[in-house]
Amino acid sequence: MTGNGGAAIVAEDLRKAYGDLKAVDGVSFSVLEGEFFGILGPNGAGKTTTLEIVEGLRKPDGGRVRLLGQEPWPRKLDLLPRIGVQLQASSFFEKLTTREQLQTFGSLYGVGAARVDEMLELVGLADKAGTREGQLSGGQRQRLSIACALVHDPDIVFLDEPTAALDPQARRNLWDVLRAIQDRGKTILYTTHYLDEAEILCDRVAIMDHGRILAMDAPATLVRGLDAPTHVLLEPGALPVDAAHALPGAESVSADDVSLSISTREPARLLGALAERGSLGGLQVRTATLEDVFLQLTGREYRA
Template identity: 85%
Template sequence: MTATGAAAVVATDVHKAYGDLKAVDGVSFEVAEGEFFGILGPNGAGKTTILEIIEGLREPDRGEIRLLGESPWPRKMALLPRIGVQLQASSFFEKLTAREQLATFGSLYGVGAAKVTDMLELVGLTDKADTREDKLSGGQRQRLSIACALVHDPDVVFLDEPTAALDPQARRNLWDVLRAIQDRGKTIVYTTHYLDEAEILCDRVAIMDHGRILAMDSPASLVRGLDAPTRVQLEPGVLPAGEAEQLPGADEVSADDAALTIITRSPAKLLGALSERGALGGLQVRTATLEDVFLQLTGREYRA
């Protein structure tokens, strides 16, 4: 974490309702300068609404937002050059190449050609600089969208589900871009549905549902607080289930055609006992993840 301790974003008891729907219901948090802060939650949790309020795109019903020490609403022209925004759906100018897109966005802030070239290199699009936007792949278009949000060198970058609908390779490629952005000292506030990437990228996360923050901490601290057992899986036939039940540290044993599963809260003891018996064939160990925290807090039902 490269946060400096000073607050780039402060949200205090923020509310936003649409009729009877409380999209944001008393949300409070701070984001330090240089921090990578994630807002997680199921569909309809209020993630995009709170992000748009912080960006100054929506007025809160009540509560206070301070963005780089100022209120973003009503919109302040002096704040705009200091923030970069990448929305869920990005629109580009028709028939322009990647370089021309960036140059056009940059011209709004007086950015020169050298900065455009730097941004193309940062997001890995140097070899696509002269390719039209509509000829780029989905991952390349997302990287171009992020470059447009960064071309004027903002202090705070807002990314709303930047890896949505990308294939695994493109998504991981974009992770490198996001790390490079933070390495430049930028504050990043982003929303995502992908808990694995939030666990890897974020210094802290806030888990939202029904307009409220249910938990907020570093991913590692949230996982530790869950106090979930460890699951150890072995290939079928490596060890009889009855013998597995007698192993030190084995709390629960189940077996099927695919695997023998042992649930334990003392994994060191259990793994030591398995090693002594030479029963490590096909061993897989699964500890709790941020996904487990998320599901415990928000439930498992599907929401469209």
């Protein structure tokens, strides 16, 4: 689903520095109503600081934010019910059950019991309604955190790395929750460093590093603009390396104990030639992904 209304969020030339560190350095973007927009970047890129400025949790040094037509800083009481915020680290009340946690958050907005039960169903925690928060798994805690951000039915939902530290199954379950949120017409702005997740969920993404946006568009558009070769992988020994080099469309060939890899920008010609030779056993085709775009823009060095 893509946004089909006006801009729900407009950020213009946002800046935030801590001493000599420019955490956010001239960031501008807009998010349409109903759009799922992701901010991607390595650790320390400025994602969370940008999100906190847009939410109105942090005052920018420069620039301007319009959130549903209003500036979120200083905090405006009439704007707060229209936004929902899930932070990287969520704190809950000790000894309260899942339902009681949600009821407590909902009471701040006059939310009734029916809405609480609806949220428990949405995030898949109805069967854990009577369980204390401390007995929930990491994935269940994340879903409860999102339910707390949604319980008052906000127009915009901010999610800061909602799937961080979750196992693959919990991440996939949470993807279903996020899709269900967007299907309800909500605008979602979220940060993540999981590129596969962003490629699947987001209508558009902004890739950040060192406080700046390096690229912004639909994931598929960014991938197409990379002009990266397709990699065709064969079983080791499927054909000699010199024969692989001679195939039409082959640009480079590498071989190890795991696979024979042929890169090409003409995959149809290459695959046709392999089919004629009967060399399709165990064949895999790997096209470029958002991760390739990300690595080209931000580099491959590890950053803690």
